[in-house]
Amino acid sequence: MTSFYPLSVSKVQNLSPAAVAISFEIPDHLAANFAFEAGQYITLKHTIHGKEVRRAYSISSAPAASGPQKEFTVGIKEVKDGAFSSYANRYIQVGDTLEVMPPQGRFVYKTQDSPTHLLGVAAGSGITPILSIAETVLRNGPQHRFTLIYGNKTPEDSMFSEEIAALQEKYPSQFKLQWVFSQTTESHAIFGRIDTAAIGYVLKNVDTDPFDGVYLCGPEPMIHAAKETLLAQNISEENIHFELFTAAASAEGQENNEATATGQTKEGQISVQVTVDGETSQLEMDTKTILLDALIKADIDAPYSCQGGVCSSCICKVTEGSASMLKNQILTDSEIEEGLVLSCQAMVTSSSIAVDFDDV
């Protein structure tokens, strides 16, 4: 579950001045490990300046329609002073080998036989999982439709614009597209950001049929605005799915951090029993340390990627004792009741705890 596998880079393509698409070849013996659902991400591991970094990247290509998965592609946008995204954009070449953790994630579209009408809303690099979902929906047959709202600063900044044009050409009656640009005025686009007004415009003028589901990926303010607008349009919350790429400090997180900092958790040592990949280990940690940090320090091979509470790869189940999360935008109330926690956000609140990464 937590293993990384060496995969060879089969293609590198510039998507914009600051974004690159990287494709990986999947050898036959790893096809089952790297089978994925549209919307999922992989984690890349690399050592940069002597420090191991792990970063999550959503798969932009669609899952194999039939037969084993032979390849997949990710799109990486360079962020200012970003350790891995800068490395990827400047140095990764065809033939390089990278350590890759198999696909994970709950932001998924499962192929349906019944007619599907979905809305995707993406800003910037948030297009990656949405593109995979769009292609998966559209190729499934003429009864399946997809409308995309895609926001960027300028057309030149927009990742995967050629692939999107190809979808428009291939599926003219199934695929609708609304561009949004915040820094240039274009005749075919809304000027500004993806906000209530932009989404309202699309629902009124571009695609007026009710949607069965919505997939949102972009910065947190966009996701909040989109969610509020769509809820007001009577799209139920369970049909609105979202993926965040970066963690924003939430008010809840700050409160919990303060609770921890002001000593509301117990002082002293905690004994931890942890099960990962069928192996159970014991360790001691102090009350002020985040559970995942203690596991990494003890060389326990627990799965993790973002360490910011947004990717879900570090979920484990508390089977004895208790823990509270600094921040949670992923687990539902019923999952928390079942004992699930994001270990990268978990502060242990009992004197001993047992957690299981396999039973999730």
Ligand SMILES: Cc1cc2nc3c(=O)[nH]c(=O)nc-3n(C[C@H](O)[C@H](O)[C@H](O)COP(=O)(O)OP(=O)(O)OC[C@H]3O[C@@H](n4cnc5c(N)ncnc54)[C@H](O)[C@@H]3O)c2cc1C
């Ligand atoms: C589930 C998931 C899927 C993701 N999919 C993609 C994807 O498909 N394509 C993609 O390009 N990225 C994606 N990301 C983001 C990616 O994992 C990295 O966070 C991003 O590439 C920055 O890493 P870095 O090492 O370059 O920057 P870091 O060295 O980690 O950060 C450098 C600075 O940039 C800021 N920063 C970090 N990430 C971002 C960001 N996304 N936008 C703006 N500022 C940021 C940090 O706060 C910090 O100040 C995804 C993240 C998650 C959790």
Ligand code: FES
């Ligand atoms: S490591 Fe990403 S949510 Fe915990």
